[in-house]
Amino acid sequence: MLINITYKMKDKILFSLTANKKTVGKLSKILNIPLGKTKIEHFADGEVICKTLTPVDGKHVFIIQSTSKPAVTRLFELLLLIDSIKRSGSKKITLVMPYFGYSRQDVSWNNEPVSCEVIAKIINVSGVDELITFDLHTPRIHSFFKIPLKDIATTSLFKEYYEKLFEEKNIKSSNLVIVSPDHGSNERAHLLCEALNASSSIILEKVRPHPNVSETLFVAGDVKDKICIIIDDIIDTGGTIVNASKVLFEKGAKEIYVAASHAVFSKDSMNRIKTVNIEDIVITDSIEKKYPHGIKVF
Numbered sequence: 001m002l003i004n005i006t007y008k009m010k011d012k013i014l015f016s017l018t019a020n021k022k023t024v025g026k027l028s029k030i031l032n033i034p035l036g037k038t039k040i041e042h043f044a045d046g047e048v049i050c051k052t053l054t055p056v057d058g059k060h061v062f063i064i065q066s067t068s069k070p071a072v073t074r075l076f077e078l079l080l081l082i083d084s085i086k087r088s089g090s091k092k093i094t095l096v097m098p099y100f101g102y103s104r105q106d107v108s109w110n111n112e113p114v115s116c117e118v119i120a121k122i123i124n125v126s127g128v129d130e131l132i133t134f135d136l137h138t139p140r141i142h143s144f145f146k147i148p149l150k151d152i153a154t155t156s157l158f159k160e161y162y163e164k165l166f167e168e169k170n171i172k173s174s175n176l177v178i179v180s181p182d183h184g185s186n187e188r189a190h191l192l193c194e195a196l197n198a199s200s201s202i203i204l205e206k207v208r209p210h211p212n213v214s215e216t217l218f219v220a221g222d223v224k225d226k227i228c229i230i231i232d233d234i235i236d237t238g239g240t241i242v243n244a245s246k247v248l249f250e251k252g253a254k255e256i257y258v259a260a261s262h263a264v265f266s267k268d269s270m271n272r273i274k275t276v277n278i279e280d281i282v283i284t285d286s287i288e289k290k291y292p293h294g295i296k297v298f
Contacts, residue, residue: 012060015052015085017077019066020098020288027064036061038081048073050080057089067101067119068264068287075101075119079126086127095128098286099262103137104234120144134286135233135261138184154261154284155188157298159195161282162229162257173197177226177253179204181244185232192231192259199226204244217247224252235260235283238269245276255279262286263295 015036016024028035036054043049063085065078078095085093105115120141123131130148142149166173176198180189186203193201202221228248230241235258245256256278263283270292273281282296291297 011058011091012062013054013056015054015061015063015081017050017063017065017074017081019068019074020064022288023098023285024064033062040077048076048080050077051084052081052088055088056085058091060092060094061085061090062094062096064096064098066097066099066287068099068289069101071101079122082126082128092129093127094130094132095123096132098134098284100133100136100141103141106138106140116141117144123147134284135188137233139187153188153191154298155191155195157284158192158231158259158282161296161298162196162259165280166227171227174199175225175227177202177221177223177228179223179228179230179244179248181230181232181240182206188231188233192229196229198229204247217243219247219251223248225254226252227255227257228253229257229259231259233260234262234264235281236264236269237266238272241278242272242276245278249276258282263289263291263297265289265292 012033013036014024014028014033015038017038017040024035027033036052036056038050039053040048040050063078063081065074067075067078082093082095100116102115102119105113108114121144124146128147131145132150132152134152135154136142136151142151173196176196178189178193178196178198178201180186180201180203183203189201200221202219202223205218205220230244232240235241241258248256258278258281260283264287280296282298283291284298
C-alpha cells in the first residue's frame, strides 16, 4: 500500500523506525524525499533510546510507524523519536501511522481503560502537528484527537482489485453482495458496495436466542447463489471471518472472498481460516510481516 502524500517535496524528510521500513523505502524513491537516519538502542533493563542522526532544522518531517506487535515498544520508539526531532528544530511533524494499535479498545466495559483514547492524548501532546492513518477501527476514535487527523479509507484499493479479478472471472456486479461481519464494518461494506455497484450490502447480526445461550449470527439479507465479499478492518485470530463464512455458506452463498485493511494474523489464525472454503483474501501491508502463502497484499 503506497501512501499518497500530497505535499510539495522541497525541505521534506522521511523517517522510519522498526515497523514499516519497506514502505518508507518505496516512498522515498517514488517521492524523491531523502531518508533520515535514526539511532535505536536498548539498555540492559529494557529501556529504549531513539534519536535522529540527521539534521532536521526547518524541515517538514514525516515519521511512518505502525504500532503493531510489539505495540508498546513501537509506540515508545515513536514518541522518543518525535521528541528528538522536535528538539532538533523541525518545522513540522506529520505522523503516518498505517495501523493504529489499541484501536479496538475504544470503549470502557466494567471499568476497563479506553486505551486508544489514552494513546491519542499522548500523541496530541507529543509534538506531532498532524496524523495520517488508515481505516481506523471506528469513527469514534476521531473525537479523541485534538490535532488534524486524516483517516484514509482503503475502499479504492479493494475496488481496483475486485474489478480486475471479477472481470477476469466473468462475475457480474449484480451477483455481488458485500458483507459486514458486524455493525463496526457496516460503513466499509456500504462504501465498497457503492464502489463496485454490487447488488447489496448486508450485516451479520449477532443474536442471543435465550439467556445463557451462545450468540449466533443472523444473515440480514439474501445471499443464496451470490458471490459474497466479507470486508473488515482487522483480521486477528480469524474467528470472525470463519464464523461469518460458515453462516453465509449455510444460507446458500456460492463463493466467499475476504478483504481486510490490517492483517494481524495471530498464531493459528490461518489454520483456523483454512477450515472454510474462502476463495481469496486480500489485505494491505499496513503491518509489515511475513504473510501466509496465497494472501494478496497491497
